[in-house]
Amino acid sequence: MGQTACYYFFGKDPTFALATVVPFGLNTRQMNAWLTQAGGEQMLNDFFKSYNVIGWTGGNTTAQMGGWFRKEIKTVEDLKGLKMRIAGLAGDVMSKLGVVPQQIAGGDIYPALEKGTVDAAEWVGPYDDQKLGFVKVAPYYYYPGWWEGNAALHLLVGLDKFNALPKAYQAVLRMAAAETNNWVTAKYDADNPKALRVLIAGGAKLQPFSQQILEASFNAANEVYAGLTAKNETFKKVYESQMAFRKDGVLWDRVAENTYNNFMARQSAANKI
């Protein structure tokens, strides 16, 4: 039994990435809804079966930041030749824009940024990033992390062991995953704002990715998906289900939720809240 982000196993099969998040994929609530209401969980467990595990989402670290850069990145041109610590599918998308993706373990990122072995690195968001101290060596802190509009963690259990459990114990595991799902998102939503304040006080220069960079990344992501769906039937099936959900989910988000959040954002910018 373990809790993990399935996209770490992207190398075995890119379908694993769809269990966590893919570039320009679902946001946190859309991911929960797709998993539990639109057949996502069942589809993933059909896929997990060949690895002899079963799982449920158990924690989501929410929309992430775009990472730490030693220099300002204003245009797609600025990305060319940039060495960036970024993994998995996001790395493949970045490659199409000229970035040279680097795979570096969490603990090795700081010295690599300090020495200039890499020019940029993405990790998670303010709460986790603060602990690693990147602000001191790469102060430009970009957003949003378009490769992680959410980040669903999974509680994975050996399928044979799970099937051998009494029904009540199976229910306990599923409920523990559900409770963890609430708790992790709530914790990140409570701790990220505090960490962001500390980071800004410590010199972080918050910068949005330009619309040009976001558009180019979006198009590059679609090219990567075209390649993957052409050669992997399982990926194609799960991807298409997730993207159909995205289409409707974003359409609805544009109405009540996003308009409300945008109004509150304007009130915040005007120091009225």
Place this chain on the structure above:
Amino acid sequence: MGQTACYYFFGKDPTFALATVVPFGLNTRQMNAWLTQAGGEQMLNDFFKSYNVIGWTGGNTTAQMGGWFRKEIKTVEDLKGLKMRIAGLAGDVMSKLGVVPQQIAGGDIYPALEKGTVDAAEWVGPYDDQKLGFVKVAPYYYYPGWWEGNAALHLLVGLDKFNALPKAYQAVLRMAAAETNNWVTAKYDADNPKALRVLIAGGAKLQPFSQQILEASFNAANEVYAGLTAKNETFKKVYESQMAFRKDGVLWDRVAENTYNNFMARQSAANKI
């Protein structure tokens, strides 16, 4: 034991409203985070104690719509004298803008709108509104429902009965609330988009509230809060905790989450997803 929106008991004490949502209050994720990570649940249970109940959030129907109007509402002037089915704190805020709030049970809203006994009515969002058929008699469907940026339901249990339960049974109740919390939000996020499509096909005219109306409502809400905090110590304590959380929560939301959602909204508007 029951599941309810505590704001229905607003008449007993306005503090109950803070357990569900107040105008221009938290969004769904902020509410979950305030409840479980920032002392909200504890503060509410201290308050619930005098009613001999204990509770936890168990379901959130998310940001709501602004309701159904027989005519277009463009300015604050258009609200004057408008008879609207709207309850609780939101009704008090609307009063300040000249609206005449009406209390009508769900099943009686349709005939009242049809006869013109009321000019407008708010209910929930597409999924619930569709069932009541308002589109046929009041086609202007406004958003966002600024009085319900989220709508937290509570699982309430008699305190003495809860305390008498074995620890494992207490845990089962709390886990059931957590699982329901995930499930209800996911269900609304999955079903609202479908219902919205049906409503639009059926003639609903989607309209955003103007910035002028939102601003005036925001200011009116603050006047209502000033009155309530001046005369109710418990309300003041819980309100201030919730609003401090709102300030930080929106500040963070403006960075990764909202920027991501806004980009996806633009891609949706451009038919790219």
